[in-house]
Amino acid sequence: MATKRDYYEVLGVDKSASKDDIKRAYRKLAVKYHPDRNPGDKEAEEKFKEATEAYEVLSDDSKRPAYDQYGFAGVDGMNGGGGGYSHAFNDFSDLFSSFGGDFFERMFGGFGGFGGFGESRRRDPNAPTKGDSLRYDLSISFKESVFGSKVDLKFNHEETCETCHGSGGADGSRRVTCPTCGGSGQIRRNSGFFAVSSVCGTCGGSGTKIDKPCPKCRGRGVKDVLKHITLTIPCGVENGQRLSLHGMGNAGANGGPAGDLVVILHVEPHKFFERDGYDLYCAVPVTFAQAAIGAVLNITGLDGRKVEVKIPEGIQNGGFVVVKGEGVPHANSTVRGDLHVKVLVRVPTRLNGEQRRLMEQFAAVEKATTSPECVALDSLR
Numbered sequence: 048m049a050t051k052r053d054y055y056e057v058l059g060v061d062k063s064a065s066k067d068d069i070k071r072a073y074r075k076l077a078v079k080y081h082p083d084r085n086p087g088d089k090e091a092e093e094k095f096k097e098a099t100e101a102y103e104v105l106s107d108d109s110k111r112p113a114y115d116q117y118g119f120a121g122v123d124g125m126n127g128g129g130g131g132y133s134h135a136f137n138d139f140s141d142l143f144s145s146f147g148g149d150f151f152e153r154m155f156g157g158f159g160g161f162g163g164f165g166e167s168r169r170r171d172p173n174a175p176t177k178g179d180s181l182r183y184d185l186s187i188s189f190k191e192s193v194f195g196s197k198v199d200l201k202f203n204h205e206e207t208c209e210t211c212h213g214s215g216g217a218d219g220s221r222r223v224t225c226p227t228c229g230g231s232g233q234i235r236r237n238s239g240f241f242a243v244s245s246v247c248g249t250c251g252g253s254g255t256k257i258d259k260p261c262p263k264c265r266g267r268g269v270k271d272v273l274k275h276i277t278l279t280i281p282c283g284v285e286n287g288q289r290l291s292l293h294g295m296g297n298a299g300a301n302g303g304p305a306g307d308l309v310v311i312l313h314v315e316p317h318k319f320f321e322r323d324g325y326d327l328y329c330a331v332p333v334t335f336a337q338a339a340i341g342a343v344l345n346i347t348g349l350d351g352r353k354v355e356v357k358i359p360e361g362i363q364n365g366g367f368v369v370v371k372g373e374g375v376p377h378a379n380s381t382v383r384g385d386l387h388v389k390v391l392v393r394v395p396t397r398l399n400g401e402q403r404r405l406m407e408q409f410a411a412v413e414k415a416t417t418s419p420e421c422v423a424l425d426s427l428r
Contacts, residue, residue, distance in 0.1 A: 054101035073102035175303035189317035195282035205269040205297040211261035215268035220259035225250035286314040325375040325384030364392035
């Protein structure tokens, strides 16, 4: 006979664990090892039973003290520790309440072995249902993200069949009881020690099927269509931003609205520019002389225009010059952010005779020290 594991060990909690701790631990194990999520896995089923037995005892105010004092012997004959599950199963709706009322519908297709838990919450399959939303991943250039653009999109989606107007039936057709589920909309099957129900694959849970399907859509009520649209990308969009196009997704069922087309933007990096919010950043090289005495530069901006950048005299390597109003445009506005130009002072690696003579004259006038003190590192950060 296999040796039982300590109930606290089974749930992975301390003996001082609260009822909420025990409930959370059991809920995690129940989801992981549930037989319907692990069909045919006997080990998972045994672990599910083991966890349920532990929860049956440790969640009960009378059984837990008896188990703590006398071990398994303390709960024998108390409908716990020997395979009794009624308390645990009756508490399932509370255990999984934080997942929403349709937890079992979403996870296991609904349960048929716990007094209809889940069935009372099952949605009417014939009620109007919104169509699925579609995802479209779109790569755009950095320039397009800053200044906006218009892009042609092509995508497949489902539209309501114009022949049957979404009913899925030909003229003169009618709905008859589904022969697979007998009109219940559910297929029940045994899974270990309880029954599990799932949505009927023939009728989709409606309990009926059309006797004469529409020849155009073959009973689907929808048709696949290649759609062409022009998408306007506003200025100032960012990488990962989503643009939702209402009603451009798949057609709804039973008269429900169509879903949306969700366009996710992926901005390609630029060779020379970066952005931070509405500000643009770039870097330009200047000569030692330009940095020392100042200069006026004309650089090519992101939009191709020449932008005047005034380099102040004495600027240090890595210093910034801010050009107002040359950054990212605000949507629906004439306001723009700023352009931040980082100055990179380039020291010549080779000097001709005239340059060297002048630099030597400058060095003589400068009288630079040959014993400088170290610079505090904090000042460089």
